[in-house]
Amino acid sequence: MTPRESFKIxxxxxxPGAEAMGDLPLARLVTGNTISMPLRVIHGRDEGPTVWLSxxxxxxxxxxxEIIRRVLDQVNALTLAGTIIAVPIVNVHGFLNGDRYFPDRRDLNRSFPGSPTGSLAGRVAHLFVTQIVDRCDVGIDLHTGSDHRINLPQIRADLDDPFTRELAVAFGAPLMLHxxxxxxxxxxxxxxxxATVLLYEGGEAWRFNEQAVEAGTRGVLRVFDRLSMTGNGEPLDxxxxxxxxSTSWVRARRTGLVQLHAKLGEYVEKGSPLVTIHDSVGRxxxxxxAPTNGIVIGHTQQPLVNQGDAIVHIARLDSEPTNVIRHGKDFT
Incomplete structure (x- = not known):
């Protein structure tokens, strides 16, 4: 048998059968120091797909x-079939600044595929596509809620594509969203x-929500199992x-302080109470x-709301699933 070639990036x-950490140079800071995108590569001894985690x-x-750290702690290059490219921080500038966006306020996830001569976000997007995406068969991109919102662990993907759907089901999140x-x-x-791509949402910005981190970790390992890369995933029914x-946001009808009556992951029926709004003196x-039957897949974490603010995110279902929460039990 011909041995696998080394993986270069x-x-x-x-x-083969080894792992290494490195980086991809991005740009220079105004101080003159270079800034780089960190990488960790696990190159299995046996042939298999190449997957990125971002x-x-x-x-x-x-x-x-944190999900990537926990996943890679359970992967052994000597028993891995295929290659994993882990990029735990894609938007390094935003990460360092504690900001969702780039310094020029561009959203990296609206800047792909980018350009080598475009904006800073466009250049980073181009680098990621040409150096990471183009080397991979499958990608799992990990996200959380934003703007003081928390999301139920969920997979967002093209569920009409058979292979994508197979991996989404294998991930085993509490919800799959087309x-x-x-x-x-x-x-x-x-x-x-x-490439085949799964987008994972779970938890909230700047927090390690344990349920979301655990659900993401288990899900990635299950996908590796479905791809015959590892044997570390938990069995899943x-x-x-x-x-x-189909999803929709319920918005505040008045400005005030919001009281939520539905919990994250709860199945609500049309007409059931979702929120009550009071003013500062308790009026x-x-x-x-609830405007429809569905699962609460996100809600605001900010008690103060203005008229029109998004409060509760509901995913509509064709029928009530059997594994929903009732009376505040944890969905995950």
Whole structure:
């Protein structure tokens, strides 16, 4: 049998059955210091797919960094079939600044596939596509809620593509959401170049929400198992993974302090109470009921709301799933 070739990326050359850490140079800071995108490569001894794991595409969404750490702690290059390219911090500038965006306020996830001569975000997007995406068969991009919102662990993907759906089911998140490709996103750029991509959402910005981190860790390992790369994933009964093809935000009808009546992951029925809003002296200003049956997949963490603010995110379901929460039990 012909041995696998070494895997080369940036300044790394990783032998079969080995792993290495390195970086891809991005730019220079105004101080003159260089700034780089950190990498960790695990190159299995046996043939298999090449998969990337990415996090912090938005600089304040840090939970994926911890998910990647926990996943790689359970991967052994000597028994791995294939190659894993882990990029725990894609938006290094935003991560260092504690900001979702780049210094010029551009959203990296609206800047793909980028350009080698474009904006800073466009240049980083181009580097990621040409150095990471183009080497991979599958990608798992890890995100959290933003702007003082928390998200239920969920997979967003093209569920009409059979292989993508197979991996989404294997991930085993509390919900699969059929999501159209959005121009400028990593997922759209990677899909157009032939990669299969899962986008994971869970938790909130600047927090290690344990349920979201654990669900993400288990899910990535299950995908590795489905790809026959490892044997580390937990067995999963995937016969009843809830699926949604439509979501909507319930918005504040009045300005005030919001009281939530539905918990993250809870199945709500049309007409059931969702929120009540009071003013600062305790006067009840109004309440809002669920406009449809569905699962609460996100909600605000900010008690103070203005009229029109998004409060509760509901995913519609064709039928009530069997593994929903009731009376505040944890969905995950």
């Amino acid at each position: 940036g300044d790394l050359e990783v032998a 996090a912090a595409v938005h600089g304040d969404e840090i939970a994926g960094v 999501a159209k490709l959005r121009d400028g996103s990593m997922r759209a750029a990677a899909t157009s170049r032939g 995937d016969s009843d993974v809830p699926e949604s093809r 009840r200003l109004g309440s809002t009921k």
